[in-house]
Amino acid sequence: MSLAKPDHVGYFFGQSVIALAEGLRAGSLTCVELTQAALDSIERLNPSLNAFVQVDAAVALAQARKADALLAQGLNLGPLHGIPVAIKDNIDTFDYVTTYGSAHFAGYRPSEDALCVQRLREAGAVIVGKTLTHEFAYGPTGDRSLQGAARNPWDARCITGGSSAGSAAAVASGMVPLALGTDTGGSIRIPAALCGAVGFKPSFASVPVQGVFPLSSSLDHVGPIANHVEDARLLYEVVAGRTCATDTGSRPLRVGWITSGSFGPVDAELDQHLYRAAQRMFGEALQETAELAPLAAAMKDTLLVLQRAEAYEVHAERMQQAPHKFEQEVRERLELSREVRGWQYIRAQAEQARLKAVMAGLFERFDLLVSPSVPITATAVDAREVRVGAQDIDVRAAVLSYTSAWNLTGLPAISLPAGQVRGMPVGLQVIGAAGADDRLLQVMMQRSVRSS
């Protein structure tokens, strides 16, 4: 089966970071060459995709030259040494303007890097620029920000999904081989799925959020977007500041397919396509589990209460002093968010704890759970309704419907590219037990899902 390619293809399309790193070590490539390839790809593709909102060739190439100089001295800082990486624009970088996607921070220069960016620099990565985020990461479509909409590499009329919109478009199109994103309700996995990349949301708090602009402190996660699970793992290890353990056990996997429709309507063709992909991937280990459907409404409601109260708390002064500077849709969400009551927030915290415990019980019977990452393919930029089967549903609710439960419960979840439906990428989501990030990544590295 041939791999369909997006309309917009850059140097790093489908490339492996591990192979690139070998080339650097062997001397067949230089860090400056890779960075220049990224800059050239960005220059060529970005006008139609709007993935990057800030690039500075001089800053990037200076980092690359330093990386080359270290290699020439025999100093290799690790597998990301000299690899171009893009950073979502809600993550602080001292050397690139960081706008958080908002007019409130137009031209803002943080005084220091986020901790995850510090770690990337210490690992020798070359930060080539900042990628578009939905304003303050408060939206799953990636089409509302100070810099407008990011565009899907497979069809530039369509959304990337968000909020890590630019990071997914940049990796999926091959402008860079790796990018950092953030995920509060699905913001790494949604654009990864809609653009055809790997997106990994680690366990809650396993990657530090220091220097990342908060959306909702009890739900925010930082994680990688990549072409390959191996590469996502490399980036994860660096930003988490730890090395993944290798599970040498060989007991058979128990995998639960979350009964179709459990978290809301799913496009029928996409559903069948992904179920077959899951069957190929897990064979007889795959069994259906209907236990999540009864929890779905509570999970969504609880997440919404936590997210709203926490998001408004972050923006209360801006909403009081300069509400007009927010993009209209984001401002409307914040106006709603202001209304959450304190007692409802307290209830939601208790409910979150209860639901985490319920999930711990379910993971006594399963090693992994599987579902679509997103129940639809990418919709048109600015569209807010989509027909699924016989229903018109809200695009924003739809794209979040299968991902947000794993922010609420803090479980590691990865979206894997699983081919295309009607010419657009779709993603398979695989969820692990609490803290079992390493096992999830290891299992996913061993299974091919690139077939469609």
Place this chain on the structure above:
Amino acid sequence: MSLAKPDHVGYFFGQSVIALAEGLRAGSLTCVELTQAALDSIERLNPSLNAFVQVDAAVALAQARKADALLAQGLNLGPLHGIPVAIKDNIDTFDYVTTYGSAHFAGYRPSEDALCVQRLREAGAVIVGKTLTHEFAYGPTGDRSLQGAARNPWDARCITGGSSAGSAAAVASGMVPLALGTDTGGSIRIPAALCGAVGFKPSFASVPVQGVFPLSSSLDHVGPIANHVEDARLLYEVVAGRTCATDTGSRPLRVGWITSGSFGPVDAELDQHLYRAAQRMFGEALQETAELAPLAAAMKDTLLVLQRAEAYEVHAERMQQAPHKFEQEVRERLELSREVRGWQYIRAQAEQARLKAVMAGLFERFDLLVSPSVPITATAVDAREVRVGAQDIDVRAAVLSYTSAWNLTGLPAISLPAGQVRGMPVGLQVIGAAGADDRLLQVMMQRSVRSS
């Protein structure tokens, strides 16, 4: 100086639990005699004071007979063995109706004891009955409950203060030598001060709240009301499930007198009276500290937000389904409490953490802080305004003004009887560093404050 006595005096007035326990051990007293003395005092005094809302002579005497039987077998369960103790009616007891002061729970019988009551029984204490609580402990006056108002033993026209209204009246009048109360904004210290008893609010979470009806989970404390600090410590040790350490160090004390007026207006005569009491108690160790006044408003606002959101969360269903069953003033407070926003609650939690840290800094320079417990003497039952100096102020705000900061910051604080002003008792509040309950109690046992 002679000790003024309240109008209503029972058997245990001014008595020492330690002396009573010695009498039991020596055989000069029996547990049944003590319990009967409590029942007789209650029968005589309670019609005018309304301190007890539930007494069951048969239940109490059965416990006392059992305690005597154990002593006869040579089994002494500790210093509270055979001592009559009263329990505030927001603390569960399996053998007494527990109403939480509310029509919502008229006739309610919990299936089991609160953990602190279990510990009291294991220590051999005789539970003689339940004492009046302001409805759901949500009020500092002690005059609004299913059972009406508790009355001050020094002047039955006046409030006891609350919410541990009945516990303070029962101890101060000598119906019992010891009682348990709860304190969310001052509810042990306020009635102790206004009735002339010792009231101790331990460090947050040092006494378990399991089985205590919640008012505000981040501010609720359980603690003793007694005639003497030694007795309060005995009760504290039992309910905390630990023995206080004795500090054998002898470095000089550093005591801060909280500049008069820091937390709001204070009756001038009361202020001078208490300052002199503090001077007598601490001599040259006493120095003034003005550092709290600038924090006072933030402390009150923060406590109010936490308390309101948490209180409404507890009562949301009752407010929706049967609001008429709440006493009107409590219902009005809950209606206000419903309006606290989630984002404000989150801010308040962060502010609480900040203020705890500020207090930790202040306690690097002081071992103890001292202030009036309550800035006024007991007002008339149902009065809601009081003149202090030239100002008319809200009684509820006034009585809470000097105590609630130590609920917010979780610090141990004790109210000590310090004589009378215009014939009514006043209390001196002494506050310790976080977790320094043992030192606070030890120092207070060594200093006399019973002089007026």
